[in-house]
Amino acid sequence: MWVFDWLNAFPPIAVYLAIPLAPLAGALVAGFLGWKFREQAHWGPLIGVAIAFYLSLAVLWQVSQGITFYGDIYTWAILGHLPVFIGFDIDSLTALMLVIVTFVSLCVHFYTIGYMHDDPGYARFFSYIALFTFSMIMLVMSNNFLQLFFGWEAVGLVSYLLIGFWFQRESANVAALKAFIVNRVGDFGFLIGIAAIYHYCGSLDYRTVFAAVSHLVGQTVEIIPGHPWNILTWIALLLFIGAMGKSAQVPLHVWLPESMEGPTPISALIHAATMVTAGIFMVARMSPIYEQSPTALSVILLIGAITALFMGLVGLVQNDIKRIIAYSTLSQLGYMTAALGASAFSAAIFHLMTHAFFKALLFLAAGSVIHAMANEQDIRKMGGLRKAMPITYITFLIGSLALSGIPPFAGFFSKDLIIEAVGLSTLPGADWAEYMLVAGALVTALYTFRMFFLVFHGAPRMDAYTYVHLHESPSVITIPLIALAIPAVFAGWAYIGPIGLGHFLNSSLVIAPQLNTIGEISAHWHGAWDFLLQGLLVWPFWLALLGIAVAAYFYWLYPGVPVALTRILSPFIWILESKYGFDAFNRTVLVRGVIQFGRVFWHMGDERFIDGIMVNGTAREIGKAALSWRRVQTGYIYHYAFAMIIGLILFMTYFVVWKG
Numbered sequence: 001m002w003v004f005d006w007l008n009a010f011p012p013i014a015v016y017l018a019i020p021l022a023p024l025a026g027a028l029v030a031g032f033l034g035w036k037f038r039e040q041a042h043w044g045p046l047i048g049v050a051i052a053f054y055l056s057l058a059v060l061w062q063v064s065q066g067i068t069f070y071g072d073i074y075t076w077a078i079l080g081h082l083p084v085f086i087g088f089d090i091d092s093l094t095a096l097m098l099v100i101v102t103f104v105s106l107c108v109h110f111y112t113i114g115y116m117h118d119d120p121g122y123a124r125f126f127s128y129i130a131l132f133t134f135s136m137i138m139l140v141m142s143n144n145f146l147q148l149f150f151g152w153e154a155v156g157l158v159s160y161l162l163i164g165f166w167f168q169r170e171s172a173n174v175a176a177l178k179a180f181i182v183n184r185v186g187d188f189g190f191l192i193g194i195a196a197i198y199h200y201c202g203s204l205d206y207r208t209v210f211a212a213v214s215h216l217v218g219q220t221v222e223i224i225p226g227h228p229w230n231i232l233t234w235i236a237l238l239l240f241i242g243a244m245g246k247s248a249q250v251p252l253h254v255w256l257p258e259s260m261e262g263p264t265p266i267s268a269l270i271h272a273a274t275m276v277t278a279g280i281f282m283v284a285r286m287s288p289i290y291e292q293s294p295t296a297l298s299v300i301l302l303i304g305a306i307t308a309l310f311m312g313l314v315g316l317v318q319n320d321i322k323r324i325i326a327y328s329t330l331s332q333l334g335y336m337t338a339a340l341g342a343s344a345f346s347a348a349i350f351h352l353m354t355h356a357f358f359k360a361l362l363f364l365a366a367g368s369v370i371h372a373m374a375n376e377q378d379i380r381k382m383g384g385l386r387k388a389m390p391i392t393y394i395t396f397l398i399g400s401l402a403l404s405g406i407p408p409f410a411g412f413f414s415k416d417l418i419i420e421a422v423g424l425s426t427l428p429g430a431d432w433a434e435y436m437l438v439a440g441a442l443v444t445a446l447y448t449f450r451m452f453f454l455v456f457h458g459a460p461r462m463d464a465y466t467y468v469h470l471h472e473s474p475s476v477i478t479i480p481l482i483a484l485a486i487p488a489v490f491a492g493w494a495y496i497g498p499i500g501l502g503h504f505l506n507s508s509l510v511i512a513p514q515l516n517t518i519g520e521i522s523a524h525w526h527g528a529w530d531f532l533l534q535g536l537l538v539w540p541f542w543l544a545l546l547g548i549a550v551a552a553y554f555y556w557l558y559p560g561v562p563v564a565l566t567r568i569l570s571p572f573i574w575i576l577e578s579k580y581g582f583d584a585f586n587r588t589v590l591v592r593g594v595i596q597f598g599r600v601f602w603h604m605g606d607e608r609f610i611d612g613i614m615v616n617g618t619a620r621e622i623g624k625a626a627l628s629w630r631r632v633q634t635g636y637i638y639h640y641a642f643a644m645i646i647g648l649i650l651f652m653t654y655f656v657v658w659k660g
Helices: 002-009 012-033 043-064 092-115 122-141 145-163 170-201 206-216 231-246 255-261 264-272 276-285 294-315 321-341 345-372 390-404 410-424 430-456 464-468 475-500 517-523 528-535 539-557 561-568 570-577 579-630 637-658
Strands: 069-079 082-090 220-224 227-230
Touching: 002 043, 012 043, 012 069, 012 092, 012 122, 043 092, 043 122, 082 092, 082 122, 082 145, 092 122, 092 264, 092 276, 092 345, 092 475, 122 145, 122 264, 122 276, 145 170, 145 231, 145 255, 145 264, 145 276, 170 206, 170 231, 170 255, 206 231, 220 231, 227 231, 231 276, 231 294, 255 264, 255 321, 264 276, 264 321, 264 345, 276 321, 276 345, 294 321, 294 430, 294 579, 321 345, 321 410, 321 430, 345 390, 345 410, 345 475, 345 517, 390 410, 390 430, 390 475, 390 539, 410 430, 410 475, 410 517, 410 528, 410 539, 430 539, 475 528, 561 570, 570 579
Parallel strands: none
Antiparallel strands: 069 082, 220 227
């Protein structure tokens, strides 16, 4: 393409290096010089991410023309016999992920100029989000497990800084710490999986490891004596534990709703294009390993389906606009994970892409609402915003329709493709997974349009001052909404063939013939229009419509009805409001349990054994001994003479008896 022709003057390596380094440079500029040029602190990160987006488009174009790259750039370190390289794997999957990450990040950066303009941490926030983008890019471009782990940990670290950005709030600090600790649990499994890969394959390079996978098929290891485990199943599950943490799958999902304590722009970035998508990307990248373990795939399939349905149900009882969207992220990540379990890797990446567009759109539109409502986030205190905020209203509606899977919006194509692929899977548990995903279509539409109608329709429920000052957000906020609304409408229709059915991603993914659900769908593929028409005849579409209709009836036309239903369904609502007891269990068993465990070691180990016996006890015994020996020092000459005589006798006896 002519807009990229001038890049031919540069070596390909230079272009690849510039993609992560441009946001990094922007982050450093904002971090070190932002205090001096506060009003202009956004320019460095904004330009850096814009450059990365432009170059990512160039790389995507090159890959579409068959130009790829795999190799090491330089040696980072040598650890014993293990050389650690910085290298890139530039293929179709990498190129697509780069465009998604940088496009959403660019929209978030532009949006942040208006949303965070009056915040005292303006420059610091821009430095963090640019660094976040750099970390995700390094994760995506890596060609070895150690570099992957570097990016993996870096996004976790920066997310901690961003979730706790408003560190003056105790809730923000608690949420940041919770996200950090829960992700460490997942990362522990992930690190053990990487260690197992190095142990059995002798390398951390992707291609070397994937080539060695065939030699590990059928080999077992006894983690528990007498109980052999398939080595590849063991490795796959360990890696997936890491994905469960990053991509917030049950039971390691508890940190994601709490991340709403961070500013809205970072909520959009975390939930749409970075961090939570890292686990989905990693499993897709590791498809050569996962395709050798149907057991691991079944586990992934069921965990994804459970997350999709049960986290969506929790969204029904939330009243914070950002938390509702957060639980929708959990649910949609469950759909992606279920697709991975059904070996529909391309469908998972396709939904990752469409979800990035409409989820970023919903979060930024929610931020526009919060901005107009003077930082109010409770949807019960909103209502009637449609006339005052027409652009936000339309874009929020587009995002809601896409999330609910209504044709022809993007979410319809990706979600229906996942449900169809899971329905074709022959893995154990696939039938139950399909039922849960289909039921999830009803739940998704219900909580999404409950939020939509309570926010934009009905009588205004805010205070008089807020009502008088309602207005549409400035263009620096609405332009990113429009930019994201366009792919939320058209991306599904345009890209279901090349991306959803894997035509573009085939070279990056490995799928076993007996597990190729996407291949079965492709065999009967007659175009996007035919797929849309077929989608109108199946349960997910009609359940989504039912969810919208029920939401309109209860929360727009007859808003008094839910009050009566709340009393009838109170036990069920209590379960949902308690979030199935995960948080209570973590607080009671894990947090308090660890504290009590620590207190036992403190009292018994530190106070009684170390201080009481080893330190103070030694001093006491020496003191007692000293008091006893003090009595020998009487000061009388005849006592000392007597002691000398006794000593001389013992000395002579020793020489006569034992030495003689």
